[in-house]
Amino acid sequence: MAMQRPDVLDATAFAQYLVRRLTLHDDVLADVTTDGRVIRARAGTRAVSTELGRFYQAYAARPDELDTIVSALVTVLTSDVPERSEREFTAIAPRLLPMLKPADILVGVRERRVPMLAYQDFPGELVITYAIREARSVVYINEVQLDAWGVDVSEVHRHAIANLRRRTAQVQAISVGDSPRRLFMFNTGDGCDAARILLGDIIETWTRRVTGTLVIGIPHRDLLIGFGDADAEFAQTVTQQIQLDALASPSRITERLFSWQRGRLVPHESD
Numbered sequence: 001m002a003m004q005r006p007d008v009l010d011a012t013a014f015a016q017y018l019v020r021r022l023t024l025h026d027d028v029l030a031d032v033t034t035d036g037r038v039i040r041a042r043a044g045t046r047a048v049s050t051e052l053g054r055f056y057q058a059y060a061a062r063p064d065e066l067d068t069i070v071s072a073l074v075t076v077l078t079s080d081v082p083e084r085s086e087r088e089f090t091a092i093a094p095r096l097l098p099m100l101k102p103a104d105i106l107v108g109v110r111e112r113r114v115p116m117l118a119y120q121d122f123p124g125e126l127v128i129t130y131a132i133r134e135a136r137s138v139v140y141i142n143e144v145q146l147d148a149w150g151v152d153v154s155e156v157h158r159h160a161i162a163n164l165r166r167r168t169a170q171v172q173a174i175s176v177g178d179s180p181r182r183l184f185m186f187n188t189g190d191g192c193d194a195a196r197i198l199l200g201d202i203i204e205t206w207t208r209r210v211t212g213t214l215v216i217g218i219p220h221r222d223l224l225i226g227f228g229d230a231d232a233e234f235a236q237t238v239t240q241q242i243q244l245d246a247l248a249s250p251s252r253i254t255e256r257l258f259s260w261q262r263g264r265l266v267p268h269e270s271d
Helices: 011-025 053-061 062-075 087-095 105-111 143-149 154-166 194-198 200-209 232-248
Strands: 028-033 036-045 046-051 096-102 119-124 124-133 138-140 175-177 183-186 215-222 224-230 257-261 264-267
Touching: 011 028, 011 053, 011 062, 011 154, 036 062, 046 053, 046 062, 053 062, 053 105, 062 138, 087 096, 087 124, 087 154, 096 154, 096 194, 105 124, 119 154, 124 154, 124 224, 154 194, 194 200, 194 215, 194 224, 200 215, 200 257, 215 232, 224 232
Parallel strands: none
Antiparallel strands: 028 036, 036 046, 096 124, 119 124, 124 138, 175 183, 183 224, 215 224, 215 257, 257 264
């Protein structure tokens, strides 16, 4: 389950990487180039540019948030481009997906002085953000786009959960072992595994199939794991592995655990 943390790119490699990533946004940006210090592109009929220093500083501080930094850069470069219409929201709504992030990601967004991400609070010092996933890119939805589309975050959430549910219907959770050492996992690698903690009917089913209280971990984007706490030794072993996975993964979410109480997720408090 553990993953190695990637090496941090130097400033030159970072700039070159951004050029490659921005070429994936050819619906809004074209002719992307960089001299290593400034990135330049064409947004519609306008020439746009921005210095990369602050973006590299943000990346060096949190390499695991590279997707968010790319999304912020796209927002900066296209900030004066006419916003998408509500009709275009209807077109992208079927592609929206929820993504869990540490809440301190919001601090980084504020420091970069770019539009705030659309988000909802989640227990355990996390937030639910919303994104459109491409084959090699992630575009996060921000509050400026919500205003332009005339929708609120609850509507975005509704579409994102419905899309996640449809996607989840095409895969199956892994069940390993027997009670009291049974555990369940989503580890498909489709970028949505941790977000499946938001599907309460699945969590409710797991609750009925473990011994003791259901304990849930989301150490990184590509793992959701649930297990019962009746066997203390087993629960401790799984908990330690979750903590190690969270620390090692470039897509870290949290080493904290959750439990399901009265139909809702709450931070898990061990005895």
